[in-house]
Amino acid sequence: MKAVQFIEAGRPPEVVDVPVPEPTSGEVVIRVAGAGVCHSDLHILDDGLGMQGPFTLGHENTGWISAVGAGVEGWKEGDAVAVYGPWGCGRCRTCQTSAENYCERHASIPTYGGGLGSDGGMAEYMRVPSPRLLVPLGGLDPVKAAPLSDAALTPYHAIKRALPLLTPDATVLVVGIGGLGHMAVQLLQALTPATLIAADIDDGKLEHARAMGVEHLVNTRDADAAAERIAAIAGPRGVTVALDIVGAQPTVDLCVRVVGRNSRITVVGLGGGVVQYAANSPPYGCEVSVPYWGSRTELMEVIALAETGRIHAEVEIFPLEQAADVYQRLREGRIRGRAVLTP
Numbered sequence: 001m002k003a004v005q006f007i008e009a010g011r012p013p014e015v016v017d018v019p020v021p022e023p024t025s026g027e028v029v030i031r032v033a034g035a036g037v038c039h040s041d042l043h044i045l046d047d048g049l050g051m052q053g054p055f056t057l058g059h060e061n062t063g064w065i066s067a068v069g070a071g072v073e074g075w076k077e078g079d080a081v082a083v084y085g086p087w088g089c090g091r092c093r094t095c096q097t098s099a100e101n102y103c104e105r106h107a108s109i110p111t112y113g114g115g116l117g118s119d120g121g122m123a124e125y126m127r128v129p130s131p132r133l134l135v136p137l138g139g140l141d142p143v144k145a146a147p148l149s150d151a152a153l154t155p156y157h158a159i160k161r162a163l164p165l166l167t168p169d170a171t172v173l174v175v176g177i178g179g180l181g182h183m184a185v186q187l188l189q190a191l192t193p194a195t196l197i198a199a200d201i202d203d204g205k206l207e208h209a210r211a212m213g214v215e216h217l218v219n220t221r222d223a224d225a226a227a228e229r230i231a232a233i234a235g236p237r238g239v240t241v242a243l244d245i246v247g248a249q250p251t252v253d254l255c256v257r258v259v260g261r262n263s264r265i266t267v268v269g270l271g272g273g274v275v276q277y278a279a280n281s282p283p284y285g286c287e288v289s290v291p292y293w294g295s296r297t298e299l300m301e302v303i304a305l306a307e308t309g310r311i312h313a314e315v316e317i318f319p320l321e322q323a324a325d326v327y328q329r330l331r332e333g334r335i336r337g338r339a340v341l342t343p
Helices: 039-050 142-149 152-165 178-190 203-211 224-234 251-259 296-307 320-331
Strands: 001-007 014-017 028-037 062-066 080-083 125-128 134-136 173-176 195-200 218-219 239-244 259-267 287-289 315-319 337-340
Touching: 001 039, 001 125, 001 320, 014 320, 028 080, 028 142, 028 320, 039 320, 062 125, 062 142, 080 142, 134 296, 142 296, 142 315, 142 337, 152 178, 152 239, 152 287, 152 296, 173 178, 173 224, 173 251, 178 195, 178 203, 178 320, 178 337, 195 203, 195 224, 203 218, 218 224, 224 239, 224 337, 239 251, 251 259, 320 337
Parallel strands: 173 195, 173 239, 195 218, 239 259, 259 287, 315 337
Antiparallel strands: 001 014, 028 062, 028 125, 028 337, 062 080, 080 134
């Protein structure tokens, strides 16, 4: 079968022929419907992030069960599923609460998950090591639902942690309206009454936010002008929750400038920015949070939101063979919403 693989750092992804996986005891194989293309993949391709190739990319996956190993119960061939992305030990306290994204034994596990050290979903078939990592998709289109397992789950987890702060008199800022950001905007609209500000350096991404119903849009190319505009919208209280989907130094610095006291800066993006601390900067009472992905239970909640129509991933669909071109489009900011590769 065809698969898109990471070979080594600094080398473009390659479409190669690999054997079709077969499940051993306790495993499941899915026929892949769609695999989301994530900015995290660019970090892997460029730097490796400590992962050793070759392995098949794709950590945002959906499909239909095609085979089950001995001992697997409760699932059958043809079931439509999303694959939960962060694979923990499955036994520690946090894994037992479904939060494998915070597995206590993560340092001793050789991979982060499928597409992150182990073979992922940018292939015709994908082996999943345990049925606990599957979540039913219900009536959702599996191809269009692929981004829910990361592009929606990651901001959902971050927003859910901040919900006590997101009262009707609060202001929430989302920086970066790409794959995760366009989902964050919808999640905030569905879950909170707070005033929402969408910020980006790309006017096209801001127009996307406008199309989703966001009233307050700020271009951040001029940091001083952006900070003034955000301050005018937020008022004397300042921004209550700043959700930085980019995580680069300019976006982190902007969040520090605009949050008020008793606030939260949540850094989701992997852009390499650092939150610098000085007295009252960030302001007193400000929490800095660095969440990672989300829990399996939260993925179920995200899918429920999608099934009721309150959120949807806007996707551009490409065949697997165009992976290298799609990654280049992503690098250049030419993807609206989320790109999904299909076998």
